[in-house]
Amino acid sequence: MKDYGASATPAETVQVATSGDVVTARQMVRTLAQRGGLGLVHQTKLVTAASELGRNMLVYGGGGVVRAAALSDAGRSGIYVEFRDEGPGIPDVELALTDGWTSGNGMGLGLSGARRLVDEFDIASGPEGTTVRIVKWAR
Amino acid sequence: MKCGNGGTSTPALKVRAGRQIEILGEDDVAIESSTRLLAEKLTAERETFLSQWVRTIGEDLQGRLSMAELGRELGELYEAILQALGTGGLDGRGERYGEVRSLLIELSRNRARQGFTPTETARSVFALKEVLEPSLTGDQEGARAYLQFARLLDDLGLLTTEAYVRTREEIISSQAEQLLELSTPVVKLWDGVVGVPLVGTLDSARTQVVMEKLLQTLVDSDSTQAIIDITGVPTVDTQVAQHLLKTVVAARMMGAQCTISGIRPQIAQTIVALGIEFGDIPTNASLADALRQAVAEVAKESENDARGLL
Numbered sequence: 001m002k003d004y005g006a007s008a009t010p011a012e013t014v015q016v017a018t019s020g021d022v023v024t025a026r027q028m029v030r031t032l033a034q035r036g037g038l039g040l041v042h043q044t045k046l047v048t049a050a051s052e053l054g055r056n057m058l059v060y061g062g063g064g065v066v067r068a069a070a071l072s073d074a075g076r077s078g079i080y081v082e083f084r085d086e087g088p089g090i091p092d093v094e095l096a097l098t099d100g101w102t103s104g105n106g107m108g109l110g111l112s113g114a115r116r117l118v119d120e121f122d123i124a125s126g127p128e129g130t131t132v133r134i135v136k137w138a139r
Numbered sequence: 140m141k142c143g144n145g146g147t148s149t150p151a152l153k154v155r156a157g158r159q160i161e162i163l164g165e166d167d168v169a170i171e172s173s174t175r176l177l178a179e180k181l182t183a184e185r186e187t188f189l190s191q192w193v194r195t196i197g198e199d200l201q202g203r204l205s206m207a208e209l210g211r212e213l214g215e216l217y218e219a220i221l222q223a224l225g226t227g228g229l230d231g232r233g234e235r236y237g238e239v240r241s242l243l244i245e246l247s248r249n250r251a252r253q254g255f256t257p258t259e260t261a262r263s264v265f266a267l268k269e270v271l272e273p274s275l276t277g278d279q280e281g282a283r284a285y286l287q288f289a290r291l292l293d294d295l296g297l298l299t300t301e302a303y304v305r306t307r308e309e310i311i312s313s314q315a316e317q318l319l320e321l322s323t324p325v326v327k328l329w330d331g332v333v334g335v336p337l338v339g340t341l342d343s344a345r346t347q348v349v350m351e352k353l354l355q356t357l358v359d360s361d362s363t364q365a366i367i368d369i370t371g372v373p374t375v376d377t378q379v380a381q382h383l384l385k386t387v388v389a390a391r392m393m394g395a396q397c398t399i400s401g402i403r404p405q406i407a408q409t410i411v412a413l414g415i416e417f418g419d420i421p422t423n424a425s426l427a428d429a430l431r432q433a434v435a436e437v438a439k440e441s442e443n444d445a446r447g448l449l
């Protein structure tokens with residue numbers, strides 16, 4: 001995935017430390033998506049992906065920061081969202097991205113489902129933490 | 140060698156310990172005389188001090204609390220402080236101030252419930268400083284006593300803030316609970332059919348409340364059909380889905396049939412993309428459709444029952 005992080009400005013951020021913060025982050029993404037001209041289905045998919053990734057960050061990464069911004073690239077416009085935590089990381093990303101795989105008692109669909117809900121998806125994970133970046137284009 | 144070592148170090152320790160005792164002793168004497176002076180003053184000028192204290196606070200609170208009530212509260216507090224001073228204490232967190240502390244906690248709780256600010260609450264204590272200041276700061280001994288007393292009142296003032304905050308937190312969490320109850324109404328829609336219109340976000344706490352209320356209403360109204368309507372739920376993610384599934388399973392275990400209605404097109408598409416499967420749980424786009432089907436089910440059941448009787 002292209003590095004949209006730098007060009008996506010001005011970005012809005014939400015610190016996530018509680019489940020209430022996940023709701024706040026979700027609302028921020030929804031507002032941006034509405035302003036960015038995404039259709040209702042696209043909005044809902046993006047917000048749901050943000051909900052999954054935000055909660056993973058809280059539950060497994062011990063909280064972190066959600067950064068979101070409107071994006072325009074090669075004549076297209078969309079929304080960029082980044083989830084960054086400093087948790088233990090995911091030992092096996094491929095496995096974590098398998099439908100139904102959970103280390104806890106979830107459905108194991110959050111990560112893989114979020115990838116299907118957006119147009120671009122990138123995950124980097126290591127012992128210093130996990131960063132997931134997603135883009136949903138308005139079409 | 141061991142003996143020698145011990146022999147040289149012991150006297151040094153003794154001297155140090157002795158000095159400490161001396162210093163402590165000086166402090167103790169100072170505190171004792173300050174405490175005595177304060178107790179004497181507070182006893183001698185009881186009426187003046189108390190009425191001045193009540194007046195100062197009364198002006199602050201501007202009639203939001205009756206003067207009689209205020210007089211009673213501060214009167215009790217005054218006596219308790221005087222008593223603690225009489226036994227020779229200036230340590231607000233110590234044993235001698237147990238009574239003072241419980242009175243203050245009571246006062247703070249009341250203030251918090253009555254809607255006063257934490258500042259107004261702490262002022263109730265701090266104002267006693269202003270009352271005593273003119274009559275104590277004339278000479279050095281008095282000034283020293285005043286400082287000691289001010290320190291005590293500062294500590295007691297902080298105590299009121301702690302108690303105030305604790306009470307507010309209790310109030311807020313009980314309101315949140317009430318809100319939770321209010322926002323999850325389970326209603327009887329038809330004979331044998333109950334419904335829960337869910338609005339907002341569905342977290343674990345809310346699911347628990349919904350589930351309990353739904354199961355209770357099924358039993359109370361002798362119903363066999365339940366409809367959970369999610370028209371008002373903006374985001375259905377894996378967590379919400381898991382909670383919905385749990386609720387449906389619980390209803391089934393009570394012998395009820397459960398339908399999820401109000402699945403808008405964008406939500407349906409998102410659920411499918413996420414990979415969530417509702418399995419054999421009936422779903423409906425609208426509450427009206429779900430209700431029609433549930434009523435038909437109830438009719439079929441009673442028909443079967445009637446046949447069984449023949």
Ligand SMILES: Nc1ncnc2c1ncn2[C@@H]1O[C@H](COP(=O)(O)OP(=O)(O)OP(=O)(O)O)[C@@H](O)[C@H]1O
Nearest residue numbers: 056060061089096102103106107108109110111377
């Ligand atoms: N930010 C993260 N830090 C560390 N581990 C993570 C992170 N995000 C995901 N994981 C790991 O990946 C696994 C799969 O995540 P996924 O979101 O797909 O499922 P889940 O959270 O377990 O269940 P749910 O379906 O409710 O989301 C998790 O169980 C967890 O072990």
Ligand SMILES: [Mg+2]
Nearest residue numbers: 056106110111
């Ligand atoms: Mg997850």
